[in-house]
Amino acid sequence: MEASTPGVTRPIRVIIADDHTIVRDGIRAVLKREAGEFEVVSEAADIPSLIREVREHKPDLLTLDLTMPGGSSLGALPACFIAHPTMAVAILTMREDPEYARQALRAGARSYVLKEAEPAELLQAFRLAVAGGNYLHPRLGALMATGEDGATDSVALSEREREVVRLIANGYTNPEIAEQLNVAERTVKTYRARAIEKLGFSSRAEITAYVRRVGLAD
Structure with a gap:
């Protein structure tokens, strides 16, 4: 109708x-x-x-x-x-x-x-x-x-930071992420550093676990 x-x-x-x-x-x-x-x-x-x-x-x-x-x-x-x-x-x-x-x-x-x-x-x-x-x-x-935003894991990443983190967890290198997002590699490194600082992670394994936990994985 x-x-x-x-x-x-x-x-x-x-x-x-x-x-x-x-x-x-x-x-x-x-x-x-x-x-x-x-x-x-x-x-x-x-x-x-x-x-x-x-x-x-x-x-x-x-x-x-x-x-x-x-x-x-x-x-x-x-x-x-x-x-x-x-x-x-x-x-x-x-x-x-x-x-x-x-x-x-x-x-x-x-x-x-x-x-x-x-x-x-x-x-x-x-x-x-x-x-x-x-x-x-x-x-x-x-x-x-x-206010029950469990999916965000209490960390406010920007859209680009979240996208970079997702691609890192999927095994992409910095140059590959730069190509995917159509930005310079140094820009990817900046987003990556900001996200890691906010999340308090130091390894790809920790990033991957976070991405799976909050539902960002492909």
């Missing part, structure tokens, strides 16, 4: 940003079933194309994967908002971690939904974002409301 967004001009123009074609196709299929409520105007598979497409198309809604090639998804949002300040952003991710959700909301996202969500939940998150509201996956919302 159609459930349009009150007070919002239709169709809602959407850019889908995810580095996996199957995910982009899935979101497109969900939106297509909504009787013209949404119009997918473009897609992006990496950060440079994301910024370029937002500048060109100025969508009402950006659905954004939290981890994409070519840079930081959240780090790209300032450039996107400069190009189109009224754009709504809905994060669609596998990262079930309150700290990631907090960082996304601080960066300007309005919705944070997991990729495991059913189509009805995705549409609710998208509609609320476009209408100026907020949506959090229920489990994340409960953790954030009660």
